[in-house]
Amino acid sequence: MVQGYNPRNGQPIGEPVESTSDSAVDELGLAAARALPAWSAWSSAERAEVLDAVADALDAEADLLVATADGETALGVPRLTTELKRTSNQLRLFGEVLREGSYVEATIDSPDPDIIPPRPNLRRILRPLGTVAVFSASNFPFAFSVAGGDTASALAAGCPVIVKAHSAQPGTSRETARVVDAALRASGAPDGVFGIVYGTQAGVRLVRHGEVRAVGFTGSTGGGRALFDLASGRPDPIPFYGELGSVNPAVVLPGAATERPEDIATGFAQSLTMGVGQFCTNPGLLFAPTELVRGLAAAVGATNGGAMLNERMRDTYVSDVDGLDAGELVSLVATGTAPEDGWSVPPKLYTVTLRDFADNLATLTEEHFGPAGIVVTYDDVDALLEVLPRLPGTLTGTVHASAGEHDLAGRVGDVLRTIAGRLVFNGWPTGVAVSWAMHHGGPWPATTNALHTSVGATSIRRWLAPVSYQSWPDELLPAELRDDNPLGIPRRRDGVLGTH
Amino acid sequence: MVQGYNPRNGQPIGEPVESTSDSAVDELGLAAARALPAWSAWSSAERAEVLDAVADALDAEADLLVATADGETALGVPRLTTELKRTSNQLRLFGEVLREGSYVEATIDSPDPDIIPPRPNLRRILRPLGTVAVFSASNFPFAFSVAGGDTASALAAGCPVIVKAHSAQPGTSRETARVVDAALRASGAPDGVFGIVYGTQAGVRLVRHGEVRAVGFTGSTGGGRALFDLASGRPDPIPFYGELGSVNPAVVLPGAATERPEDIATGFAQSLTMGVGQFCTNPGLLFAPTELVRGLAAAVGATNGGAMLNERMRDTYVSDVDGLDAGELVSLVATGTAPEDGWSVPPKLYTVTLRDFADNLATLTEEHFGPAGIVVTYDDVDALLEVLPRLPGTLTGTVHASAGEHDLAGRVGDVLRTIAGRLVFNGWPTGVAVSWAMHHGGPWPATTNALHTSVGATSIRRWLAPVSYQSWPDELLPAELRDDNPLGIPRRRDGVLGTH
Structure with a gap:
């Protein structure tokens, strides 16, 4: 069982939540894999609607969520109220990112038979990587947790998400997951697109699960290193994006x-x-x-x-x-x-x-x-x-x-x-804006991968991989790559950015 | 000693090259680290000139390079002549990428004190990651070797490069390195920006070198996995971009x-x-x-x-x-x-x-x-x-x-x-165009990292990491981020792509 405690008195608080069994973890992974084709086939605009709905649902349940989190974290109602708002705004930022559309990096090269090597009709786009495991942090029970930046960016990318709840916050995690799950279902998102597990063993099993294609993590250097080693040591290594320790000089x-x-x-x-x-x-x-x-x-x-x-x-x-x-x-x-x-x-x-x-x-x-x-x-x-x-x-x-x-x-x-x-x-680093130009990352041990950020619009890249279509019939291409640009998104054509 | 052989008769060909000693590897790593601040401070346009000069130098020495490579690979003069041209054109593509300028992903967010959390003046840019180790492939003695795509993209990014020569091609590697080194020196590029090592032990030492910040590799699944494990197992793990095995259905x-x-x-x-x-x-x-x-x-x-x-x-x-x-x-x-x-x-x-x-x-x-x-x-x-x-x-x-x-x-x-x-x-996969929309990558075991490509304009990303400047004085910002956009490059301002 996973039991929460009140940091103000060290006493248990709330009902304990059962640790997730191995078989339940496995089943969540399979359910996520089944959800992937459907979820990744939703258009960016459709996924944006869903993210907005999740944001609204979190805001609507702010009183309960904040009270539960305050009980388990002692961070105080004002701070937690702000953090929850930041969390819902983060979901809305990814709605913006999806609607703007350049996040897929649609790129078109016209054929040229005369250069060396010859160039065919070639079109590149970013596609969802697959199911993402998200490890919640304790220090931000909303913004880096069940419905935090990793979850928001991965769902935005078209990836199913399975969260490993932080063991100090079973109540907050369960309530948040309930709100997220209900909002996703009400939006018609496919079954299995979101799941949550409890307990250390379930987390380890998740990182090893064959259907999990990437991991997001915020936490200690020791814990992050152990999970990074697991992810890198798989027969098929998967990217592990960990935000670990930082002294912030x-x-x-x-x-x-x-x-x-x-x-x-x-x-x-x-x-x-x-x-x-x-x-x-x-x-x-x-x-x-x-x-x-x-x-x-x-x-x-x-x-x-x-x-x-x-x-x-x-x-x-x-x-x-x-x-x-x-x-x-x-x-x-x-x-x-x-x-x-x-x-x-x-x-x-x-x-x-x-x-x-x-x-x-x-x-x-x-x-x-x-x-x-x-x-x-x-x-x-x-x-x-x-x-x-x-x-x-x-x-x-x-x-x-x-x-x-x-x-x-x-x-x-x-x-x-x-x-x-x-x-x-001439400022202090503790405020982290959630925006297009934010980079929340850095060289080891600040993170396990200096190329990526866990906050801001570009954090979606962690969950996307390119595919190039060569000489592919126009009507079979993703809408973002069709010749007449039906979605009107920013694209690069023959090296030039525009909406052509 | 590293000795080349003629595949047409199995006999030694050319003079053997001495394996690089541990201390020489260490010194090359330190020299590269000394070169980094200077090389990364060159403007994109200046680095583009250098890449063009290297491309011209390779073309000028085509006869010697092709003959040497043919002796060590038996791939034939026509194919090798084309491959060398592809290699110099690849360097020129990165010149285009640098001049176009959007590869640094300059992003500007205006301050907004009213949103939650408040947003300061925030500006994001990609910067060189540090020294890159490049492992040459045997099957493309030019295009995936000493002056191949990994080297071209890393130099373009502003990173020093140390190549591990393929042990079957010591002569081709040495001649190519000589041409590259001379062209770099003639262009005024800093000492230490390019180096080469020979022998398996030197390669292993390179992956472990404290100053090496990333590795590019094309080769077998077994060899790539071993080096990936070394890179991931470092006290400070570094990204290892390996292109390994592929059945290409x-x-x-x-x-x-x-x-x-x-x-x-x-x-x-x-x-x-x-x-x-x-x-x-x-x-x-x-x-x-x-x-x-x-x-x-x-x-x-x-x-x-x-x-x-x-x-x-x-x-x-x-x-x-x-x-x-x-x-x-x-x-x-x-x-x-x-x-x-x-x-x-x-x-x-x-x-x-x-x-x-x-x-x-x-x-x-x-x-x-x-x-x-x-x-x-x-x-x-x-x-x-x-x-x-x-x-x-x-x-x-x-x-x-x-x-x-x-x-x-x-x-x-x-x-x-x-x-x-x-x-x-309705085609065959063996031709790989070198262009903006090319993706040469894929899920494990095709590569160690499905997010990245080893061919095409976006391969430069492997060697770049973001930095955000918060409330930074305009005159201290990199030119790409200054308010008046002195370089006239494509940027994203408040979420919108343009040249504003």
Whole structure:
């Protein structure tokens, strides 16, 4: 059985949900495979309608979903209300993507018998890859969970989805799945296009299932690595898109530190402690001039902690910060407050010099999931520029610069872009927009595949594979590739983008 | 030492080349890493000039290169002359891709503080992934080798390249590398942007090198799987794009068989035996009505074999066909002729009923590299449609249909597109155009990653990863993302494609 717990008091909450049996996992996989031909044959516009219907259904059940998630996560009603809205808006973004139509990358080459090698009539399109397994994250019970970005983008692509529910959120998962399933059925989507499984063993079986063609995952580096190895080690390896650990370095340049020390301290403390520090984009490493430490310590010292998502995370955080406290690598400079109850923890801030940091880089760049940060003090920007490229791959990199420091900020950016998927200027990385230009990814260990994103319009690409039609009769082609462009979508013809 | 051999007589040819030492491999990796910042900072237009210069240099040395390759491969001067031209044209295609500019997928989202979550000024672009290792194939000594598609697309992307030479072609590899290196140097490309290594051990070391960020490979399923496992098993897994084995099924529908039996028999025999059957797209399985067998056997019986590329391939082919001859699964219906000398082999054609094929599907869908084909006879199209989806992933799938059979061809196409990367109508798959709409890929075991192609404009994607700039000052952005679009490239702004 999978039992949820209330992080505010550590007590069981809600009815337990039964772990999914091996045979039930197998049957869901087969049902998804049966749904694939029908679902992938729906037009993009038809699938867009379905995604809108799922979005509306989630919004309509917001009160119940938010209350259930708050019980299992302690993230609070305001944050969860916003997150659910973000989740339904994400489904609607994929509706836009489908209606715009260029996501299939329709490409047409006219025949040319005279070049070497000769070119036939050739037309390329992206098609759904097959059934997708989605592993829910605990830190975003809606946006990276049952109806989150992986599910939305995979359904949009025309792929059936089977979700592995997060074991800390059986109630939220079950309720969300019920809403999604009902909306899909009411829209006439084929049976088997959506399923959900519970329990670790069911998740492992899903990754090994012959009908599963790709996996989306957001979670820890250890768990993600184990599943990546399973997916890669199959007799027929399948892509595993994992978003894992990230330290999200932020650099405060000297001018910015002088110009707006308080803004920076407040902004950092807020970003570090938001959601009890359980954002993937939490800025765990801040590179700043020494004079900023006092203000940063004051700001973090004034923050409140809160209950972490589950007991294991709380225990890991406590063990991590106990290790930092007991060791001699970093100095504790601030501890926020924490409620006494449940799985609450206090924010913590440490400091270390750039030289000591560089000497212990592997240890000090381990992610400490939760509201703990390290300020790395530097007084020589050139020395800093030597150290930054040695950081592990990360989802984000941030620069704070004064108006007079743009050249320097550019140099920092040139280094950060080799290790980070998103570069933030004079801001903080914890807000992740859901849009066409978002990239939420980065080199290992930020993700298992630096080419892809788990947020934004292009996340749909993870579930699509090309097919080229050579000398194929026009009336047998997918509508997107027919000569007269009946759908009026953007296409590339003979190398030129347009709607021709 | 790596020694080339003349397949026409089995004797050594050319001077042996020294295997690359571990320390030399390591140094090449570091030199490539040093070249990366400079090379990736060149504008797309500047890199296009360099690719054109490499193309011109290859054309200028065609006589020497073709003669050297003919000595080591026995593929013949006409075929190799065409292949070299295809190779230089491929470099020029990437020049076009770079000048057109949309390959970086410049995407701009305007800020919107009112949506949930709020959207900042966000700009996305693709950037080079880092150093790429390229494993040469033996069956295309130019087009899939030192200066082939993987190298061209990776250099175009802004990535340094280190090639692992094919051990059967040390002379061709060394001469090609000399031409490429000289052209790069003459163009002012940074030191270290191109390197080459020899020997199996050097190849393995390359895949494990910390500075290598991706691998391109064309070769056997066994060798590709081993290297894929190495790449995936690294502490920091890297993408491995392998093009492996493919049986390339072709279906002849009844009407087509009645209408043009001779055309089909001749075309099939030519496609099967072209280049001594050593094309990745060789149609090894033909599904046809029984009455076609006699004509197919006559056509294949009239073909000439030739020398295979190397001794191991010859031995494997001989062992494969000996196994088929000795077993009871298929019946031999034709044997072509073969010159007596060197590593020559004869084409062979076998036949089996659809029912027996279906009962022994795993065995009979193993690729037999070389000019051996199996005709699977069917008399019930519905039974055929049940079997086709069980075939392994493949680069191509072909349908021959009469004018009255388009509906049926559409049904076959719907099945084939789930297992194949390219669908050919009333033609043969062995010609691979180099263009925008080409997809040369497919599900495992055709490739290790069904999302990507090793031929055509979009093959550049394998070497590019996204970065998003958030609230970044306009003058610090890459030119492709600046507000006034100084390069005039196609971009997506607020979801709409254009040049705005």
